[in-house]
Amino acid sequence: MSALPAAAAYRAAQATALPQPLGGLASAGEPPSFADAVARAMQSAVSAGRTADRKSAEAIAGEGDVTELALAITKAELALQTTVAVRDRLVSAYQEIMRMAI
Numbered sequence: 001m002s003a004l005p006a007a008a009a010y011r012a013a014q015a016t017a018l019p020q021p022l023g024g025l026a027s028a029g030e031p032p033s034f035a036d037a038v039a040r041a042m043q044s045a046v047s048a049g050r051t052a053d054r055k056s057a058e059a060i061a062g063e064g065d066v067t068e069l070a071l072a073i074t075k076a077e078l079a080l081q082t083t084v085a086v087r088d089r090l091v092s093a094y095q096e097i098m099r100m101a102i
Contacts, residue, residue, distance in 0.1 A: 041083070048072070049079070051075070055069045056069060
């Protein structure tokens, strides 16, 4: 995959908002649900990616600080790695449940 289609796909993904979980976020009296926690984690990961993009654009334009850029990119990479790890665990748990005998 070349860089141009990947960049276009990333921009398209940024343009779409994350859907709210069913029922919205938990109210003050209720404990947060798993869906709320996943939604917040995804919003945080997307935010880290957008910050890294903004810092990269600033650095390319000669306006940004290299240290801030490195920190933003590291945070975005960590968020992506965490998201992938959680996804892998969820898929593994789903596959294990599907193998259970009834």
